[in-house]
Amino acid sequence: MSETILEARGLFKSYGAEPVIRGMNVSLPAGRIIGLLGPNGSGKTTLIKLAAGLLTPTSGEILVCGTEPDEKTRALVSYLPERTYLSGWMKVTDAVNYFSDFYADFDRERALTMMMHLGINPASRLRTLSKGTKEKVQLILVMSRRARLYLLDEPIGGVDPAAREYILRTIISNYAENSTVLISTHLISDIESVLDEFLFIRDGQIAMQSPADEAREKYGMSIDGLFREVYRC
């Protein structure tokens, strides 16, 4: 049986009186690309933030490689939020140096090579780059780490279709066998081909968890089609 990378047990998270994650139980194995799929407000981002250690559970627990999120698990997790988190005054090289300084598993050469392939000038200031290019820079930095768990929150939301293909190729070709990639998105058709497994999340609970191929065979439709069926308004 493969190692569990991320596990939630009776996980609750509420913002004030409003519950967002409601008693979630889930276990994610190593070596998989997993889609975290659900409509807006279903709790995808909150679950990812909890795993990244940006939020603390209201009750229950979330474990990364068997440990509650802390500075040690943050060294194992490579997190891409749905927003630009690099300072605008930084040059691309400053951002590379920043990751290089803090993450022992960061592969600087790999990052610079990927940037070269995408035509990103390392001397450019981040504030001068387009939103899509900034997202590419962030994704390259995140995927240039040899992390155990990649948490990617809407990694392709803000980029053009051509870049999406490159990004997905980047994800597939850069994660190690014993690593897990958790991708949150609602652009299911774009990422379906790379998914080994998926989670449907609804109202802060896991509505379905299955290997992608098994689900396609069982329901006779794509994951995108299944999503539309499950979440039909």
Added chain:
Amino acid sequence: MLGKLIKHDLSAQRRLLIPLTLAIIAASLLCAGALRYIVYVFSSESPSDLAVMSASSLIMYVFLNAIAVIAYPTVVTILIMVHFYRNLYTDEGYLTFTLPVRTGSILLSKFLTAVLWNIISSAVVLGCFSFVVTFGTATDTVVNTEAFTAMSDIVSFFGDMFGASPILYLVELAATSLYMTVILFLAITIGSIIAKKHKVLASIGLYYAISIATSLVTNIVGIFMMIPALFGDAETMFVSTVTVQPLVDSIIYIGFAAAAYILTGSLMKNKLNLP
């Protein structure tokens, strides 16, 4: 990792603070020259009209430079706090708080860099004023040594008169500076956690609320500490005011700063609420 955090904090802060500091120093050097010219013109027996006019126009520059030097530490503090807020409680926080470092180290790095800039800004203000006064007011010599003597005499006068050590006031100044830094950290942290919108305004409001509460405490404690002096004569009471009050204030400020530091660290770790 603390060293790396400090390195990157200083790197982000120096972009604005070093040019600002160099500008203040350069403006003060020019100001010292301007003041020297003014003193020279007005101490001459029969200056020309042109010299008087040009010297008069430079008086405004000297005045504005004095205001700029006085405002400089406040501007430094504001820039440090803007960095603190942006780096922790805006989108940048998503990177800062997912670094493989303890939250305590993140706060300590911000605190140490703020203290460093406080020391630098105090030294720059002291250096600029000393230079402007000693160089700018000299007439026949390179520097006006009498100005040094006068400053030293003022300190001795207060020391002799009230028995108050100038070191006591320096301690109070340092304690107040530490207190202000940490209270600002706390106000920004609470403001960012509780406010859904207008986080900066909430932080400013909280800062003033905390400051007023602390002032009340220092005043009340100060009054109680001086009760024995009330039974003495006016001189005893005055001496007590200038010696006891700074000590009491320093202890209270350091106590409040320590409590605020611990509370800020705890809130950062357990109640983070990024937008």
